[in-house]
Every structure is written in C-alpha cells, then in structure tokens.
Amino acid sequence: MPGETATLAATEPAAKAAPAVLEVEGLKTWFFTRGGIVRAVDDVSFSLSEGETLAIVGESGCGKSITALSILGLVPSPPGRIVGGAVRLRGTDLLRVDEEAMRRVRGNEISMIFQEPMTSLNPVLTIGAQIEEALTLHQTALSRAEVRARAVEMLQLVRIPEPERRAKEYPHQLSGGMRQRAMIAMALSCNPRVLIADEPTTALDVTIQAQILELILDLQRRLGTAVILITHDLGVVAETAQRVIVMYAGRKVEEAEVFALFEQPLHPYTRGLMGSIPHLVDETTERLAEIPGMVPALNALPPGCAFAPRCTMATDRCRAEMPPYREWQAGHFSACWHAEALMTGRSPPPLAGEG
Amino acid sequence: MATMRTLVQPVDHAVELSRAGANVTGSGSALLHLAGRHPLGLIGLVIVVVFVLVAAFAPLLATHDPLATNAATSLAAPGGQHMLGADFMGRDLWSRIIYGARISLAVGIASTVVGCVIGAAVGLVSGYWGGWVDLVVQRVNDVLQALPLLVLALVMAASLGPSLTNTIIAISIPVVPHVARVIRASTLSVREMPFVEAARAEGMGELQIALRHVLPNTLAPVIVLATAQLGSAILTEASLSFLGLGIPEPYPSWGRMLSESAAEYVRTAPWLVIFPGLAISLVIFGTNLLGDAVRDVLDPRERS
Numbered sequence: 001m002p003g004e005t006a007t008l009a010a011t012e013p014a015a016k017a018a019p020a021v022l023e024v025e026g027l028k029t030w031f032f033t034r035g036g037i038v039r040a041v042d043d044v045s046f047s048l049s050e051g052e053t054l055a056i057v058g059e060s061g062c063g064k065s066i067t068a069l070s071i072l073g074l075v076p077s078p079p080g081r082i083v084g085g086a087v088r089l090r091g092t093d094l095l096r097v098d099e100e101a102m103r104r105v106r107g108n109e110i111s112m113i114f115q116e117p118m119t120s121l122n123p124v125l126t127i128g129a130q131i132e133e134a135l136t137l138h139q140t141a142l143s144r145a146e147v148r149a150r151a152v153e154m155l156q157l158v159r160i161p162e163p164e165r166r167a168k169e170y171p172h173q174l175s176g177g178m179r180q181r182a183m184i185a186m187a188l189s190c191n192p193r194v195l196i197a198d199e200p201t202t203a204l205d206v207t208i209q210a211q212i213l214e215l216i217l218d219l220q221r222r223l224g225t226a227v228i229l230i231t232h233d234l235g236v237v238a239e240t241a242q243r244v245i246v247m248y249a250g251r252k253v254e255e256a257e258v259f260a261l262f263e264q265p266l267h268p269y270t271r272g273l274m275g276s277i278p279h280l281v282d283e284t285t286e287r288l289a290e291i292p293g294m295v296p297a298l299n300a301l302p303p304g305c306a307f308a309p310r311c312t313m314a315t316d317r318c319r320a321e322m323p324p325y326r327e328w329q330a331g332h333f334s335a336c337w338h339a340e341a342l343m344t345g346r347s348p349p350p351l352a353g354e355g
Numbered sequence: 356m357a358t359m360r361t362l363v364q365p366v367d368h369a370v371e372l373s374r375a376g377a378n379v380t381g382s383g384s385a386l387l388h389l390a391g392r393h394p395l396g397l398i399g400l401v402i403v404v405v406f407v408l409v410a411a412f413a414p415l416l417a418t419h420d421p422l423a424t425n426a427a428t429s430l431a432a433p434g435g436q437h438m439l440g441a442d443f444m445g446r447d448l449w450s451r452i453i454y455g456a457r458i459s460l461a462v463g464i465a466s467t468v469v470g471c472v473i474g475a476a477v478g479l480v481s482g483y484w485g486g487w488v489d490l491v492v493q494r495v496n497d498v499l500q501a502l503p504l505l506v507l508a509l510v511m512a513a514s515l516g517p518s519l520t521n522t523i524i525a526i527s528i529p530v531v532p533h534v535a536r537v538i539r540a541s542t543l544s545v546r547e548m549p550f551v552e553a554a555r556a557e558g559m560g561e562l563q564i565a566l567r568h569v570l571p572n573t574l575a576p577v578i579v580l581a582t583a584q585l586g587s588a589i590l591t592e593a594s595l596s597f598l599g600l601g602i603p604e605p606y607p608s609w610g611r612m613l614s615e616s617a618a619e620y621v622r623t624a625p626w627l628v629i630f631p632g633l634a635i636s637l638v639i640f641g642t643n644l645l646g647d648a649v650r651d652v653l654d655p656r657e658r659s
Contacts, residue, residue, distance in 0.1 A: 074555055107557035114556075120549040124571045133567075134557045186557070 021193050021226050022048040022071070022110075027085035029063075029070045032078065036299040040066040040080070042250040048194065053220065053227045055241035055258070057234060057273065061295050063250040064230045068196045071228075072110060073102045089193070108138040111187035115199040117179035121171040127182045128167030131155070131189055138190045154185035158215060177208035181215065188219060195220070198230045213240055234273055238262060246270050249306035250298055252325060256332040266334035266342050268311045305336070313338050396648020402641025410456040419447035421454040421607050430624045440626040442616065448627065451607035452634050458608045459638065462523055463589040470527035470588075471581050474534025475570065481535065482542030483565045489539075496532040504529045508591050512600040522601045526591050530584055534577055541573035548572075579650040586642030593635050609635050 029041035041063045048054050056064045069075050071087050073094060087094040089109060094102065111134075114120040121130060131151040135142060142150065148167075155163035158181040171179055180200060187195055197216060201209035217240055220227050229241055237244055237258065244261050246254040246269065254267040265271045275289030293310040302308060308318040317337055325335040328343055336342070390397040409416060418438065425445035433440040439448040481492040499507065511525035545551070546569055554564045593610030595601035602608035609631045616627035 072556055074552070103558040103560060105558070106555070107559075112553070112556040114549055114553055116549050120553045122550045122554075122568050122572070125568075133554075133559070137558050183553075186553075 019050060020047040021050050021090060022228075023086070023088040024067075024071065025086045025088070027067065027070055027087065028083045029066050029075055029080060030083050031080045033299070038298040039250045039301070040298060041070060043085075044247070044250075044252055045085075046245055046252075046255070048226045048228060050193070050226055051220065051224045052243065053217070053229055053241045055229045055231060055237040055244045056247060057231060057237055057244060058247035059232060059295055061298070062247045064232075064247055065198055067247075068112065068198050068228065068230055071194075071196065072106055072112060073099075074106075104138065107134045107187075107192070108190045109192055110194040110196065111190070111192040112196045112198060113180075113183050113187050113200045116203050117176055117183050118171075118203065120183055121179055123171055126168055126170055127155070127174065128152070131167070131182070131186045134186055134189050150189065151185075154189050155182065157188070157219065158182070158185045160185075176204055177211065180204060180208075180212050184212075184216065184219070188223065188225065191223060192225060194228065195225045196228045196230070199232070200229075201236065202231075202233075209236075216240075246273070249295055249301060251306065252333075252335070253307065254332075254334045254336075256334075260329065260332050264332075264343065266328055266332060266339040267307075267336045268313050268338070268342070269307050271342075272310075313341075393648040393651060395644050396651070399641045399644025399646075399648060402637060403645050406456060406638050406641065407460060409453055410460040413453045413457055417447075417450035417453045419450040421446060421450040422605050423447075430620065430627075432624070433626050439630050440624065442612070442627055443620065443624075448612075448630055451612060452609070452630060455607040455609045455612065455631070455634065456638075458519070458602055458606060459589045459592060459635075461519070462526060462592040462602075463585050463642075465523045466526035466588045466592075467530065467581050467584045469523065470530025470584070471534050471577060473527070474531040475538050475574075475577065477531060478535035478538025479542055479565055479570055479573070482539035483546055483561075483569055492535070493539075496535055499529065499532040500536075502529075504587065505591060505594055508595060509598070509600065512595050517600055517603045519602060519606075522592060522595060525595065525600075526588050530588070533584075534580060537576050537580055538570075538573050541576065542569055545569050545572045575653050579646065579653055582642065582649045583646035586639045586646065589642070590635070590639055 023045075024047070025045045027041055027044045028039070031038040031040055044063070044067055046054065056067065058064050066075065066080070070082055071094070073082075075082060082095055085095070089105065094105060097105075121127070125133075128148070128151050131154055132147050135147045135150055139147070139150075152163045152167050155166055160166050160178060160181050166174070166178075166182075171182075174182065180203075184200075195216075200216065201212050204212060213236060216227065216229075219225070229236070231237060241258050244254075244256060244258050245252055246261075246267060248269050254261070254265065254270050256266070261270065262274070265274060269291070272289070272291035276291065291310055296302065296306060296309065302319065304317070304319045304321050305311070305314070305323050308314040311318065315337070321337075323335045323337045323339075325333060327333050328339050390400075423446060425441070428437060428441045428445040429443050431437045431441040431445070433448075437447050437449065439452065441447055442451070477492055481489045502510075507529040508525045511528055512522060515521035515525060551564060551568055554568050559567075592601055592608065593613070596608040596610030597614040599611075599614065601610060604611070612631040613628060613635075616624065621628050
C-alpha cells in the first residue's frame, strides 16, 4: 500500500473529476458537559479529491479543529463523542474501525500539521529522531539506516539547508519557520493521502507565512497529497485553496469554488469575513468592517439561524427557523434565507461598519 | 551626546564573551565554565569523585584487611602501623573506612536508583492515565509521605531483617512517593503539550507516547531530587547501621563503626568515633553541595 501512494497521485493533476479520497458525511461531534450538550461539529459533510486543497474557514470556536480531530479519531473523550456520521477514507469508514487500525491510518494515510511549531515538537528529541518516528511506526520494512536517510531526505524536501546537520539538532536550535518546515517533513514522511493543516501559518511571521504556504502547495503538487487547510485567514484561502467551506457555530454555512466564493458570497457571514480583510488598493481611509458580537455559546444556540444575532440582514424568519442548506448555483451551497437576494443584487445592502 | 559618552563603557570583548561562555566548545570546557560559575558545586563534585574513587580502588588504598582481627592491636592509637588507629578487635580503622565507602556508595546509589525507577513508573502511570489508579496511588503516597524517611526506613529494615539488600530496599521505598509526586506533577502538564497530540496524530500508541515523549520531559527535577537523595540515603544507611538494623557484622559500615564505639570508647579511644563521623559528614557535605549546584544548573526557576 505505501509504495502505491507515491506513484498514484504524483501524475494526477488537481482535477475536479479525480476520485474522492476522503468523504465526510453528516459528521456530528458533540461534547457532553455540565452546561449541556455542546454541538461542536453538527452535521458537517464534504468530500476531498486527490490532489485537491479544501479550505475550512471560520472564527475561533466554530468547529474547524474539532472537525480535523474527528477525522483522525482524536476527539478528547470524555467529554467529546462522535455521535453520528461517517468519515470514509477511500471507502473505509474510519469511525467504525478499531483503535489499532486507526493508529495505522494516523500519520500514515492522514497526517496533520499543527498550529504551534514551537510546542508541537518535543524539546528533548532531535528533529531527525522525530521525523524518523513516523517512519519507524509505519514503514516497518525500512532498516535503521534507510529510515535515517529518508528523514534527511525529507528535511531536504522541505528546503531546510544542511539537512544532515539540522537532523541532529534540537527544536530550540531552529527558528519558527524552520520548525514548521520540520513539522511538514514529519507529516509528509510516510506519503499520506490526506494532509490536514490546522492553521499552519498562524503562529509564524508574515514573511515566513507565504514561504510555508508555497512549500505546502509545491509539495502537494509533487506528491499528489490532498490537503485540508484549516484557517481563519481568507487571504490564505484565496492563494491556496480550490474549494472553500465556511463554518459557523459548528455547521457549514457556505461551500463553493474559491473564485465563486470571492466573487459572490452567498452568506452574510462570509461577506463579513471578507469585509474584515484590509485592501491595499482601496483608496478609502475607512475603518475595516467587523462582524459585531461573538460566536454564540454552542450549548445555547438560538432556534433559527445561528448567525442571526450578529447579522445585519436578519429578519424574524431568520430568528425563528433554521435556514436550509442548499445549492443556489452549480457547486455553490449556502444556508441563508437571503441567499437569493445576495445572488441577484450585485451590490448587496451594506454591512455594519461599511460606508 | 556628552552624557551618552560617559554612559558607554569600554568593553573588552574577549572578557565579555568568555563570561557568556562563547568559547565553550567541548563538553570538557563546558564543565569548566559551569564550575567557574558554581565553585561550591565544584568542591562538592571533587568530594563525590574522590569518594567514588576511594570506593572503587579500596583494595589499593587499604593498608590492612578490614576484617582481620588482632588482639595485640586492640584500641591502638593513631600513628605507627595503624594510621587512624584500630578498633577494640584490633581491625585497622583506615582500611575499614576505605571499605566502608563501598558500602555507603553501594547503598546510596542502589537505593536512589531503585527508588527513582519505581517512583518514576508510579508517577508516570498515575499522572498520564489518571482516573481511579491515580486516586489510589496518591492516597498511598500521602500515607507514606506522612512518615519521616528514617522512621519508614526503620520499620522496613526491622521487618526485613539486616542485610545489604534489605537495607537498600528499606531506604529506597521512602524515596518512591517523593519521586512519584514530582513525576506525576510534571506529567500532568506535559501530557497536555501539543507534541503529545502530534505524536497521537502520528499514530503512536499511548504507552509509547508516555515513555518516549512524556517521561523524558519530566526527568529534570528528578535528577535534582536524586542528587540530593544520594546524600540522604547514605545518611539513612549510617543511621540504620548505627541502630543495628543496617549492614550486619563484620562488614564495615560507617554508621556501625560509630555505634560500636560511641558508648564505650568515646572517652578512651575517641578516634574510633571521630574518623567515621568525619567520613560521613564529608560525603554528605559533598553530595549536598553537588545537589545544590545540579539544581541551579538544571532548574531555571532557581536561577537568580
């Protein structure tokens, strides 16, 4: 199996027609707490094709990271439980395999890069030893020497200069950008089919962010890995993803091809997120638009649309009834009672703070 | 500008750099650099090293057989054939102190190692897996810690009977709760670190994560504890032997040598009390100095 992975996707361009590697269907991850049931991920579905980059966007606490942890079966339990849905990796439902089989999937078929390169590496082990770890766990056919050579090769792949020397160094001897590169090397060492990058650039310097994104994309093209990019930064999304899912309060509120989304967002929340990105070309000196209020507590969601309390377009219907999630244009889904209005009017009513 | 000039002091770059340890290259010069900053630690290290060397080369340093009795030299004063004198059985005091270092060192190191290994295992299991195991272990620890080290060792030694192995066991058991507590506390914080989550995402099993990722990150305070414990273990052995519960006759234990002579000969042959007592004090002094220095070097919270 692992040998196949490398050849399989390398020749495959990131085409829409490519078969789905990962399908998430109706995923529900709930936390049972003293304050009640927290629906951190509620009925989330998406599919990921080979070589594709899918971005999951949303504010802190909207369920992005819990979605990622659910895919890997790493939801802290208790209090978290996956109460419904399916996560199919090439047809196998990962929610219905045992822990041992799941361990063979983690790091091998689905890998993850974490937000904090400072604390995601063990301070007492060398960089090389930590990359070798995943290899010794999954590529059991390799000898000690082969594993070591492969670790150095991976460091070279992520463009760390002097990989032999760096492999012998400890995390504290590397800069933040270097450490994130080392994390990427670790995550990709077993040629996974799916790479989940959870805010991979958030903790980094802006100048390094672009380099790291470029590196992830370049490696994705070369290795054919499908990438789930979790971020709150729409700027990152525009540069990297093909398809975008916008999450709010544990649910999907919009899904579209990246161009369609930026061209015509069909959910006021997405528009709000876009309004809060600074524009360089904009000559106006107005303040950035912000979305008023905060993500509601997930154990006390309003009966209607979860975004209604913060939405400038909200009507009584929004507050009373949950809007259906439907396809408004080919490949463009949204859950908003006003999607039609957003679609027809090229310049929709202004948001709070705009104009 | 004028005031600026007075504030700027001429800097000797070589001096500043060497103070910062810039010319530290090998591990040997790193040691020298550390020694320069912890002169007392260096003294402690020298004492401990000498102590270890004496124990290792005891047959070369001893002038007599430490077990050979001789009625003719009973209670001989220091000087002449017996450098430090002889005890009432005519055994050479110098040789007995030299061989006694072996007993002290063996008991000190073995009980510290045994105590730390068991304590680390208990603390790691308790802290990493938590739950009812943690609850039970912690309550047992509370009980053990409520008793003073010596009392606990006394009870253990009395119930096991005097022998070298039993002395080691008796001294190592009271160490366990201390080490377990320290390891458990750091385990609780280390297990929440993102690299533990990352190891899980890599497909590593829980036991392997605990041993490879969590345990090594909890060891620094234990090294400090173990160095301090070494002296305390040696002292406990001396105390147990003094009370007749430690190393049995005829093996030379410093504590026993004291107790044999303290009552009867302290007035007539004070060297029998003075020299073993000095040996104990010197070694405890050395290990304590070393322990303090190790703590300063390893524990950033203690740095001033």
